[in-house]
Amino acid sequence: MSAPVKAEGPKEQRLTEGGRKTRERIIETAAELMFHRGAGGTSIPDIQAAAGVSASQIYHYFGDKQGLVLAVIDHQTDTQLAQQRPLLDNLDSIEALREWCDRAGNRQDARGCEGGCEIGSLASELADSDQSARTSLISAFDRWEGPIRSGLARMQARGELSERADTAALATALLAAIQGGMLLSQVRRSSTAYRQAVSAVIDHIESHLVR
Amino acid sequence: MSAPVKAEGPKEQRLTEGGRKTRERIIETAAELMFHRGAGGTSIPDIQAAAGVSASQIYHYFGDKQGLVLAVIDHQTDTQLAQQRPLLDNLDSIEALREWCDRAGNRQDARGCEGGCEIGSLASELADSDQSARTSLISAFDRWEGPIRSGLARMQARGELSERADTAALATALLAAIQGGMLLSQVRRSSTAYRQAVSAVIDHIESHLVR
């Protein structure tokens, strides 16, 4: 879980069972729409119609559109990471890395390569225009990169990966390859670029194997 | 150069000297604004004010906002590629690749890592919502990837790169690393991720060197 907005504590409102469900429905609907049309391209009336709620409800639960966007970022981060588990927590072999990346490629194919990365697309759109969104996105990428780095670190601790390998840098490089590969795939409507990008980085990691 | 809009030919309007300059100023101003705020986040009135032109002028030269966006994509492609030459046309050694990528990293630092890639940001925003924009973006990335692939192919032809190396895939991987690295750098406000990403891929290319 993550913080709903920013500094809470004093004015935490209590939620009814129905209220919680409404709130969730709004977030999920908004996330879906924003994934396809971007945050700026998704209007409150759009969300109202798709989620079957009134404007009051959205403003009641999120304050304003920016609040909803922040909630969507956190939701997408939670959802995407959850979807990648348990693989994400066991990236401590070359095979595991390949399998994990391959699944993302298959998901991309399954949707016809429309849409890029759920988090990356929001990042590209919001990084420069919304300071609090950027903060959430930093956290999102950190939460994503962390497990990759941990997996590589475990391989290194076990002596499978050369001590000269910079596991943190390799994890960053793999995440970057995923992001860039997804973008190229989205534009080209083919997962090939994604697969080539991640494959190159994993090959590189493999070259650090001991023996 | 690139096509102004789409299927021209019959109704090519002639441009006065002043008209050409006005048109250019609009494109450059729009490109600058859209780089910082995105295409959707940049309004026609914004561009009017920044370029010192009236609405009539924008609609006279570009028809509608989408026409202007397409012109901006082509302009950014031309401009960015031109800026990378002549290095871009001589990427046939590991050193040249590193130098070329390093310059982009320095430029990113110079602007405080605000803004991502001029083309990649537009790609992320428009790939799914504007079919003709996507077409232009495919061409933009192809024009970018081509010289990389050519450089690698030359290395291979000279026997410096292993025959087993897939130069096309490596070029794609490097472009993806650039895109993903730029995105992470933009979010984190540090070029480190970009440098680690491209470094990993270039190291990987280096591992294909013969001898």
Add this chain to the structure above:
DNA sequence: GCATGATTGGAATGTCAATTCCAACTTGGG
């Protein structure tokens, strides 16, 4: 020098978005 088309200014139009307001309704705890 004139006619024709290029260029420009600036107001007008219609749409739609974000947000606010307030009244009505529901719910849970005491």
Add this chain to the structure above:
DNA sequence: CCCAAGTTGGAATTGACATTCCAATCATGC
């Protein structure tokens, strides 16, 4: 059962934006 707080509907407000229009001005080939 009753009240304070949570929840919802729907209209009203305000502002911005894309686009159109028309009339005026300017440049250039003839």
